[in-house]
Amino acid sequence: MRPGVSWRGRPALALALAFLAGVLQTASFSPSPAWWLQPLALAWLIRACDGQRPRRAALTGALFGVGWLASGLWWLYISMHDFGHLPAAVSALAVLALALFLSIYYAAGMGLAARWSAGAAPWRRALAFAALWLGAELARATILTGFPWIASGYAHAQGPLAAFAPYIGVYGITALAALVAAALALRRWALLGTLVAGIVAGQFLPQDFTRSTGTLTVSLVQPNIPQDQKFDRERFDQNLDQLIALIRTARGQVVITPESVLPVPLAFLDDEHVERLRHDAETRPLLLGTFLGNTTDGFVNSLVGIGFAQRYDYGKRHLLPFGEFIPPGFHWFVKAMNIPLDDQASGQHERALPFAGQRLRPLICYEDLFGEDVVASALDGGDPAATVFVNVSNLAWFGPRMVQDQHLQFSQMRALEFQRPIVRATNTGATAHVDHRGRVLERLPPEQAGVLEVSVDGRSGVTPYARWLSTLGLWPLWALAALGVLPVLVRRRQGASRFA
Structure with missing residues (x-):
């Protein structure tokens, strides 16, 4: 038998x-x-x-x-x-x-x-x-x-x-x-x-491989702009007004907006729109989800710092197949969906942003699935070292069910692996605060506009996993x-x- x-x-x-x-x-x-x-x-x-x-x-x-x-x-x-x-x-x-x-x-x-x-x-x-x-x-x-x-x-x-x-x-x-x-x-x-x-x-x-580097108050913005209205030119001013109104209610030391919350390249904005954003950033610095680049070199899904002591921008490096880069032979399929900015360029650096005694390391949406890509930022010493991971996402493309919770679970695993807290600012959810033990401490309800005010405990130190992954992959x-x-x-x- x-x-x-x-x-x-x-x-x-x-x-x-x-x-x-x-x-x-x-x-x-x-x-x-x-x-x-x-x-x-x-x-x-x-x-x-x-x-x-x-x-x-x-x-x-x-x-x-x-x-x-x-x-x-x-x-x-x-x-x-x-x-x-x-x-x-x-x-x-x-x-x-x-x-x-x-x-x-x-x-x-x-x-x-x-x-x-x-x-x-x-x-x-x-x-x-x-x-x-x-x-x-x-x-x-x-x-x-x-x-x-x-x-x-x-x-x-x-x-x-x-x-x-x-x-x-x-x-x-x-x-x-x-x-x-x-x-x-x-x-x-x-x-x-x-x-x-x-x-x-x-x-x-x-389980204690990292130590506290102090706290930082962070305002996580969730605009809840429907995806079918996000790229509507006629609604651009209205959506921007809604975003700025939320930013003005923020009380944290730094304000973080979702991925592509400004759905056009920053260079394409007129002076009036840029000035409105800069004016509000004079009160508290702002990390703004937008696009950098040009038609020649390509556009980069980015997080841009406004109101900080130094210039800062971070471009997404690990792109999503079909949504952000088109695999060979599939241009016909992606073009049929008429997705805006569907073939993007990749970011060029992974620097963390020093601010108020912490170092904020962005991860744009899909990037937090690849611990091997970001492990350099979980090591002490050197420029990439981070104390807080910052995920900005827009999952409105996929509805509110299942996908938001799955993505939050991935953030929990990254927090556990590297013992770094993760704050998440998303368009429709899951906007949340995950501590260095992978626990979801706070979360906004999905598909609800608001600002989640959190006090995040930055961490410094190296886990055994980060040590061997950084050396051996x-x-x-x-x-x-x-x-x-x-x-x-x-x-x-x-x-x-x-x-x-």
Whole structure:
């Protein structure tokens, strides 16, 4: 009898269950985080693939990925249909096509695990499945600029595995959760017991790697301008009036506005508009979301400092595929949606802004998914060192449901990894204050105009994760994935040599 789950005679049911298990994994993320669902869903996948032919395992992994990513990224439909005005069927198919493409990584991982571990001891199979799941997640996070949205480790921004974030980061947590899932799926109770004991012990690991650098009062502006009105020229003055009215109510030492709150390049504004903004910045400095650049060199999604002692601007460096840069061969698709400023240039620096005894490091929207890109700002000494991370976003493209909570969860993980607080100013949500322990201390309700006044405790210091990530990047995790499959590959080679 084959060691895995046999679905012979019921292939359609097996594949439908794989899809549903992927949907279950989505349920482990915010807005109702149930971290324990993530290893349970993955355990089902591993159990279903174990002992199967590689092609069947690959198809099962692909359908799991489609269920997970289509249900977790469905809000992309809103940007394409409601604001890009693509037909409903085309928008739905585009979301499905993206989920299918990203699921290739999980198909490859499960197919290779089934192929390489066939006939191996259960502990070897458990290591192989966990390692190849980690490899699939790393591949999705890095290949073609990466798209790690709702990577499985983010489900553990809350829960017991969060204690390991300052040591091993989100992908180390991904590996640990995958090994728990594999031990559960293959009923390796001794391994599972050891892992659970280690996780319990991990709750007592030191968590204080940073120290306070004092407090800063910050005003986080949430204008709540509907996306279909944001680029409407006839409403520009009205939207600007609304923004300035909110700024004037701010009481913090610094005011932070969302990404692209001024939806035209700053150079295109007339003197009257610029003077109105500068006048209000005389009372308290302002970090303004706008665009810099020109038609020749391209426009850069930027955060511009107004009213500070020194000139400051920060340009987004890690651009969002399709929304901010167009992959080769897809100009026709993006142009069909008529997205403003759809092919942007990348920013050139990652300097933090010194102000009132703190150093503010901007992260524009999607950038806070890439800890490896910003780790230099979480190190003491040198120009990039930061005490507070500042995320500015505009998620109005995607509606209020699910996407805001997911993005907030990513900020929580970054705060845990580097033990730096994160303040978030967004157009429609989630405008929030996350402390250095990843706790959401304050948050404005979604789709409600207002200013969130927070007192943020800046932090200085270096976590173990920041130390090794800054030196080695993600390579130790790639090595861990390779080591996980080494026992089954050695066994296969030894078995082949015996029959040679």
